[in-house]
Amino acid sequence: MALHVPKAPGMAQMLKDGARYFSGLEEAVYRNINACKQFSQTVRTAYGPNGMNKMVINHIEKLFVTNDAATIIRELEVEHPAAKLMILASQMQEQEVGDGTNFVIILSGALLEAAEELLRMGLTSSEIVDGYELALEKALEILPTLTCYEIKDYRKEEDTARGIKPAIMSKQYGNEDFLTKLITKACVSNVPEKTTFNVDNIRVCKILGSGLQNSDVVQGMVFKRTVDSDVLKKSPAKVAVFTCAVDIMQTETKGTVLIKSADELMQFSRGEENLLENQIKAIADAGADVIVSGGKFGDMALHYINKYNMMAVKLSSKWDIRRVCKTVGATALPRLTAPTKEELGYADHVYVDELGDTSVVVFKLEGRESRIATIVIRGSTDNYMDDIERAVDDGVNTFKGITRDGRFVPGAGATEIELARQIASFAETRPGLEQYAIKKFATALETFVKCLAENSGVKSSEVVSKLYAAHEEGKKNHGFDIEGEGAAIIDVAEAGIIDLYLTKMWGLKYATNAACTILKVDQIIMAKRAGGPKAPQAGGQNDED
Structure with missing residues (x-):
């Protein structure tokens, strides 16, 4: 044992x-x-x-x-x-x-x-x-x-700038005046009347090239991509947002079609084309100038989008789709149907711009209170821009703190x-x-x-x-x-x-x-x-x- x-x-x-x-x-x-x-x-x-x-x-x-x-x-x-x-x-x-x-x-x-x-x-x-x-x-x-010191009214830019500046100073000593101006401008223009200020409403877009002094604030959204359509600018623009691909719809059931002659083949493909054309025409007739899609644009669909003089923007991230909806006030549609008046969003300008050698699509709002602002940061290296972004993040959070309690020590x-x-x-x-x-x-x-x-x-x-x-x-x-x-x-x-x-x-x-x-x-x-x-x-x- x-x-x-x-x-x-x-x-x-x-x-x-x-x-x-x-x-x-x-x-x-x-x-x-x-x-x-x-x-x-x-x-x-x-x-x-x-x-x-x-x-x-x-x-x-x-x-x-x-x-x-x-x-x-x-x-x-x-x-x-x-x-x-x-x-x-x-x-x-x-x-x-x-x-x-x-x-x-x-x-x-x-x-x-x-x-x-x-x-x-x-x-x-x-x-x-x-x-x-x-x-x-x-x-x-x-x-x-x-x-x-106490900030009584955080909608006053110069008062708020005093509070944000020291937070930037500890991260980016030497650039604090310029960055404070950008952040204050972006934050103050985005304070909602009744609800609390949301940090997510200030976006940062980093574009390589040029210097920090060329950074700017855009009321609206900026995306680092180009458009798929031939139309590069629309102002003012009504925006339709889809989460699905804009293409010929696949049938839900697998069917076999027996085609006996060339005419039948022509009619079959023409039927598909007409269906797609009618869908895109309906979107155009609803008043849309810009189609934003979360999926791909088919070649045939692009042909009709160009024919009806619309702009096509593809965004691959579902978060970006949500942000665009928030910016322009649109409703994201899961199927390719004509949007109603309420589901269409509005932007003063939607256009393609080129900064350095980077193409960007800008959704810009002017007159009304914008819901989202983007700070476009320029810089010589990615590491440098990342650091600036962290400083911006601290500044925006400080602004949120000011809206809750304006006291300073x-x-x-x-x-x-x-x-x-x-x-x-x-x-x-x-x-x-x-x-x-x-x-x-x-x-x-x-x-x-x-x-x-x-x-x-x-x-x-x-x-x-x-x-x-x-x-x-x-x-x-x-x-x-x-x-x-x-x-x-x-x-x-x-x-x-x-x-x-x-x-x-x-x-x-x-x-x-x-x-x-x-x-x-x-x-x-x-x-x-x-x-x-x-x-x-x-x-x-x-x-x-």
């Missing part, structure tokens, strides 16, 4: 061979903190207008050159479970506000770094977490008192230093051990000024002490001046360096929650990995799919 050999005692005997188990401070907590620290230091150098770019090559070897933290973490596919928690927090920030992902990762990294020192001093994780939560409560109490580290100063003095009033954690929370907030200074090549300790001195005197709005000589500080509210209140508020919440969640972990148990193919990634369909 074979004897059963017992496994190693403890956790290992419960789990399959190959499972890994870490516990205690040394193995679990410090390891987690270490991973998060390294991760946050990676994105720290990308913070602020002088932040460095990262070159990220993702799993399908696509190259990204950017300093946008959201893109860096999205493409890196981080495996470490604790670092993943930080990423989830920054992704929530991206969904909630659309900006400030870097803020979340840097702050949660700094909080964990501070927690490591406290743990080595002998505090327990729960005391640190309590302290951090108290400090967060206090910070969210102080934050509304720091507002330095001073940027350039002024808000963080003021919060740190007030939280540090709040720590003095606490009797328990959590006062150490509250003090460390204040120290963690200084990280942002240090990052800005170090990325600009200035001694960070000098800047921090100067800012504390200014804030002690009651100069709440003083922050670090990037363009000044050495450790210069200025009144950032006057200089127009301001941050959206919502970005800071959600950023503080998510960063602290992520750090506390990581600190509460004292054991890591990893089951043995399953063999076989990888599980499919969760997530919605991509636009380009």
Whole structure:
């Protein structure tokens, strides 16, 4: 009889061979903190207008050159479970506000770094977490008192531009004025009267060639393709949209036709042609000038479309079909039938244009409130245009934030230093051990000024002490001046360096929650990995799919 050999005692005997188990401070907590620290230091150098770019090559070897933290973490596919928690927090920030992902990762990294020192001093994780939560409560109490600017009417372009500009500045330093003008123009013209502003209504079309200064805003849609018909321009245009192919309809049942003579063959094909001609004539008679199709245009169909002087545009993506319908106010028809008046859309101009060596089809609306605007970005390389697109995305999201809450707090580290100063003095009033954690929370907030200074090549300790001195005197709005000589500080509210209140508020919440969640972990148990193919990634369909 074979004897059963017992496994190693403890956790290992419960789990399959190959499972890994870490516990205690040394193995679990410090390891987690270490991973998060390294991760946050990676994105720290990308913070602020002088932040460095990262070159990220993702799993399908696509190259990204950017300093946008959201893109860096999205493409890196981080495996470490604790670092993943930080990423989830920054992704929530991206969904909630659309900006400030870097803020979340840097702050949660700094909080964990501070927690490591406290743990080595002998505090327990729960005391640190309590302290951090108290400090967060206090910070969210102080934050509304720091507002330095408010946008009352976001339909005024110059007011809104003030709010959007700093968000662009941190991504595209030097081009912020031009880009702000484009984004403000696109957003303000698209604000609906009653419903909330939808970020999807601002589209971006990237066309290679020329320079950024030749970018422009088009009220309506721009597609990188050419038309199939001979007619290249219609204005004004009534638009009929079909999701099916515009071609001779295949019969539903397979039938056999016995043809005995040439006449019968002629009549058979003429019957098909007449049917198609009648369908296209009916569409033309309904008043349509432009036919948009989600499928292909048959040669015969194109012949009749040209005969009745219509324009044919093929769009292969069902998302694009939806957007065109939204832009021109049309209804997409699943079969080739004549549209009614209500189902036809309207555009002031539909035309083919050539930018560089790229043909584009433009659906343009002029007088009325347009539903969709497209920012046409020009640039010398695809990577450069992708980065501009990310800046535009941040600008549009900031505008959405403004429509929800128009308050702004001073940027350039002024808000963080003021919060740190007030939280540090709040720590003095606490009797328990959590006062150490509250003090460390204040120290963690200084990280942002240090990052800005170090990325600009200035001694960070000098800047921090100067800012504390200014804030002690009651100069709440003083922050670090990037363009000044050495450790210069200025009144950032006057200089127009301001941050959206919502970005800071959600950023503080998510960063602290992520750090506390990581600190509460004292054991890591990893089951043995399953063999076989990888599980499919969760997530919605991509636009380009």
